[in-house]
Amino acid sequence: MDLTMSSCALSLLFIMSLHIHFPVPASGEFPPFRECAPFVCGDQQISYPFRHNERPSYCGYPGHELGCDGHNLTLSMMSPEYRVIHMDRNAQVLEVARTDIVEDVCRKTDVDTTLNFTLFNYASSDINFTLFYNCNVSPYSLSYLFLCRTQYGYLVRNADLDPQSPRCNFRALVMIASEALALLQSPDESNRRAIIEVLSKGFEITWIADTSQCDDCTKSGGRCGYGWTRQEFNCFCSDGVYSTTCDRQRIATIGTATVIALILILSIRKKPMIRKIMALVKQRNEHLDGEMKIEGLVSSRRYTYRDIKRITNYFEEKLGQGGYGCVYKGKLRDGQLVAVKLLTKLKGDAEEFFNEVVSISRTSHVNVVSLLGFCFEGSKRALIYEFMPNGSLEKFIFNRSNALEVDQLLSWDTLYQISLGIAHGLEYLHKGCNTRILHFDIKPQNILLDASYCPKISDFGLAKICPREESIVSFLGARGTVGYIAPELIIRNIGGVSHKSDVYSYGMMVLEMVGKTKMPKLQ
Structure with a gap:
C-alpha cells in the first residue's frame, strides 16, 4: 500500500472513531451508580426525580423523597403524609391521598392539606373542600353531613362557604378530585362512608422538576441524580459522574486514544497530516467540552x-x-x-x-x-x-470633560445608592446563591446602570463558582484588572484568596467614585 492510500485509510479510521461508541469496561461500578438504581415498591418502579428516603440525597431532586410502606408509596412534603396511589411519569402527575383521614374521617384534625409550591402544584381538576368537626348546627345549605359518635361534622365546598364562621371545634382544608364528587349523593348521615371513599380517591398534583436531562442520561446507560458536589444535575455512569450523558465523554476518550495511535504511525510518514489531525481533534474536543459545560442551563x-x-x-x-x-x-x-x-x-x-x-x-x-x-x-x-440605557459607571465618574452635567446626574445621594446596590449584589453572589460566586473583576467598567441608575454587576468572565462552605479557594494565576486586584491574588504568601478579594476591589472602586478620578495604579 503506497503512502497516499495508507494516509487515507488511517484518516478514515480516525473519522470513524469519533462517531462510533465503544463500551469502556469498568474496573468497578462508581458508588452513586449502584446507590441510585431505580427501586420497586408494590407494582411501581421509582426513579429520578424521586428517590427512596433511605438512599443518599443526591439520588433524587431535593424534596422528592418517597417511602415504601409494604406495598404502598408514601410522600412526605410538609404536613401531613400522603399515600401515592398512582404515578404518571409522562404527564409528571402524582395521584395522592392523605393517610391521616382516609381510614376514618372522624379522626379529628385541624391540619390543612398543603404543598410546597416550589416543588409541586395542584392539578386543574382538584377542588377545595373544608371538613368541619363537632358542630352544633350547620350554617351551610350546601354541605355533606356525617355523624361522629354523638356530634356532627360537615364537608363543604369552599366555593359554597358562608362568610360567617361556623360553630365547630375543628376545621381542615382538604382537596378532592372532581370526578369523585359523584359518590356524594345526599346530605345525610350515610355520607360518612361515602366521604371516606371520596377522600381515599385522593387528588392530583404535578411535580415541577425538569426530567429532560435525565432521559438523555438514562438512554446513555447512566442513572440520574442531583447535588453530588454542588446543586446541579448529575449523570452517574459506571466509571464516574458527568454533567450530561455517559456516551459523549466515552466517545471523546476513544477518539483521543485513536488519534494517539494514528500520530505514532504517521509520525514517520507525513508531518502535515499530523498537524491537520491534531487541529481537528482540538477543535472537536473544545466543542464537546463546551456543549457539556452549557448543557442544562435552562434559565437562559x-x-x-x-x-x-x-x-x-x-x-x-x-x-x-x-x-x-x-x-x-x-x-x-x-x-x-x-x-x-x-x-x-x-x-x-x-x-x-x-x-x-x-x-x-x-x-x-x-x-x-x-x-x-x-x-x-x-x-x-x-x-x-x-439593555442598560445609562451604560457603565465608568463614563460617569471618569468623564471630566462635562463634569457639571455628570455631577447633576450623579448626586452624592445617587452615588451612595449606587454603592449600596453594588454591595447588595456582591452580598448576594457571596451568600445568597446556592453556590458562592466570586467575581474577581469588580470595577466601574463592569457596573451597568439602568434608566433609574440602579447598578447591576456584569462581566462574569473571570468568576469562580465554589461551594458556600468554602472560605478559601485556590487556582493558578492572578485574576482581575490592575489597580483593583486584591494583594493576596498576586502575593500568595500574605493570605488566602476568598470572597474578601471582591470586597477589596469594591473598596478601590468606591474610592474612585468619591474622588471622581482613577486611583493611581501600583506597579
Missing part, C-alpha cells in the same frame, strides 16, 4: 448565530468595545431592547465565555445583570443581556 435561551445577526440588525449599532470583542444594541421579537456581547478575542478554550454563562445563569438579583440568552455555534460566541 440558546440562540443561533443567524438569530444574533437578526437581533442586532446585522450589527448595526455598536455600544462599546473591549478586549473581548464588541457590544451591539439589539431587539428581541417581543420588542425588548438587549445588549449583545460578541466575543471574538477569547483565549484558549474560551473559558471566559463558559464562566460567564454558567455563573450568571445561577443568579437572579436586582443588582446583577440578567442574561437573556447566549450563542454557542462553532467558533461563534455571544451573550445577550438586558
